[in-house]
Amino acid sequence: MYINSENLLPKLQGEAFGIDIEFSNKRICLIQISDGKEIYLFDPIALNLEQYMRDFFQNDAIKIFYSGAQDLKWLKTEYQIEVNNYCDLKVLAQKEPDQSLIALWKKYCGVQFERDDKKRLQRSDWFARPLSQEQLFYAALDCKHLIMLRDILLQQYTEEEKKFIHFSTDLxxxxxxxxxxxxxxxxxxxxxxxxxxxxxxxxxxxxxxxxxxxxxxxxxxxxxxxxxxxxxxxxxxxxxxxxTTHKPVYSNCRIFSLSGQQLCFCDQKKIEWYVKNGLGEYMDEKSIKLSFDPVCEFDEKEMKFYNEERANRCVVCGASSNILKYQIIPYMYKHNLPNHYKSHRAHDVVIICARCHEKASALQDKKRAEVCLVVWSSFVILWGGEESS
Ligand SMILES: [Zn+2]
Incomplete structure (x- = not known):
């Protein structure tokens, strides 16, 4: 039934309605509502429907759309209407292998409709008057089976699940x-x-x-x-x-060159390796002299860094028990850095106690989650922008 004059406006009554809306020229051109028996095609170009639609969309009946996010936006922009008891059939169809409306029509309503025809009609000129027979047929079909489909799809859910899916919004x-x-x-x-x-x-x-x-x-x-x-x-x-350990993390062993210059502080394992391979001999328990003068590849600043004795204390609070080595830049990021940064890892390692480690890790996790969320947000924005009706 085509509604283009005020005396034709029906009194819509029922628990649930199937609804679709057509747009052209950046405005609502047709509102289709089915109460399960009759299909009403409201012409908002011929009629001022604002108050009528507000009363309808804000009452307690269930409003069934198929992927209606765009329709909700239009109702809000053009009529300032917030839809009460919105139900999205596409969300309900989550358990279907093919969730498209065309597939649901075919499977449950015996309706054959070509995907290309649907697309073509969707994009046709809905602002034109009179609308073609084909347009009117399609517009009616789009809302005709929504109530029945909802009843069928609901049977696929347990009572517990149903509590969650009623009146759903995909926004x-x-x-x-x-x-x-x-x-x-x-x-x-x-x-x-x-x-x-x-x-x-x-x-x-x-x-x-x-x-x-x-x-x-x-x-x-x-x-x-x-x-x-x-x-x-x-x-x-x-x-x-x-x-963590109570023992010193840095053993502060020393390596000297053949000519007696102190080259660096290092750990016990390193001096043991030099001696074992015949490259040096012990001067005392914690220092060795190399059997050669190595070519020094460090500049003055780096020499200073490697020739400083390391304190076995937390760099934050100064505690000397329950300490461990801590990497300032997490490995998951560091292993992607250029080699130049990776080969100077000693600069990035500090000693920290268990308490301070707990705080540092929490902050590190938080930063990491923020970075992830930025990526995730842009994904949702992209994904949310892809809508069909
Ligand atoms: Zn500490």
């Missing part, structure tokens, strides 16, 4: 992303946002209602914080036991 990603970013800034524990993201993505992929998602996050957060304190303590003790 949740940017909002969730903002929420996760905030968590990341507020939270010293960077594992939490990752945990939440994983939980939502893999355990409740059908959870698409923002309020429910946020409720779930809060629940997870509370549980996580309770476990977190204890785990953190255990992790720290384990780390301290396994990776």
């Amino acid at each position: 949740k990603e940017p909002k969730l992303l903002r929420y996760l970013k905030k968590q990341l800034v507020d939270n010293e524990d960077v594992l939490l946002p990752q945990k939440i993201y994983r939980h939502i993505k893999f355990q409740d992929p059908f959870q698409t209602d923002d309020q429910k998602v946020i409720g779930l996050i809060e629940q997870l957060t509370k549980k996580h914080h309770e476990d977190y304190k204890e785990q953190k303590k255990q992790r720290f003790l384990h780390f301290q036991e396994k990776f």
Whole structure:
């Protein structure tokens, strides 16, 4: 039924409606609504539908769209309407091997429609009047089976899953992303946002209602914080036991050239290697004299660096127990640097105690997660921009 005058406006009643919208010339040109029995094609060019549509879209009935993100944007821009009880059939069709509307029509409604025809009609001129018979047929078809398809697709879900998929919106990603970013800034524990993201993505992929998602996050957060304190303590003790030492990290052994010049401080293993290979002999327990004068490849500044005795203390707090070596630039980044930087690794290694290591690692993890999130955000923006209707 084509609605282009006020006395034709129907009183829409029912629990659920199938809806589609056609655009041309940057405006809404046709609004198709099916109540399961009748299909109404509303002409917003002939009629001012703003108030009528606001009353309809904001009532409690379920509004079923297929991939309706774009439609929601148009309703908001043109009529300032926020759709209440939105349901996206494409989200519901997640368990289908082929989720396209054409495939669903074919499989469940016995409707054959060519993909190319659908594309051509979608892009046809919807601003023109009168609309062609073909356009009117397609416009009606687009909303005709949505209610039935929803009923069929819902049968594929358990009761538990259904709680999450009702009234879903597929616009949740940017909002969730903002929420996760905030968590990341507020939270010293960077594992939490990752945990939440994983939980939502893999355990409740059908959870698409923002309020429910946020409720779930809060629940997870509370549980996580309770476990977190204890785990953190255990992790720290384990780390301290396994990776730190009370013994000196630097043995501060010395190597002299044949002519008696001190070349560098180094560890015990290095002087043992020289002696074992007949390249030098012990002067005392912790120093050797080489059997030759090596060609020095270091400049004055570097010579100074290698000829300084290293203190066996945390560079942050000065503690001398429970210490370990710490790389300032994480290996995962460093191994990608040019060779010039990699060959001067000693500059990047400092001594740190277990307590200071815990703080440094947390900051390092946070920075790393921020870097990852930047990459992830741009992915979501790209992915979110690709919409079809
Ligand atoms: Zn320290």
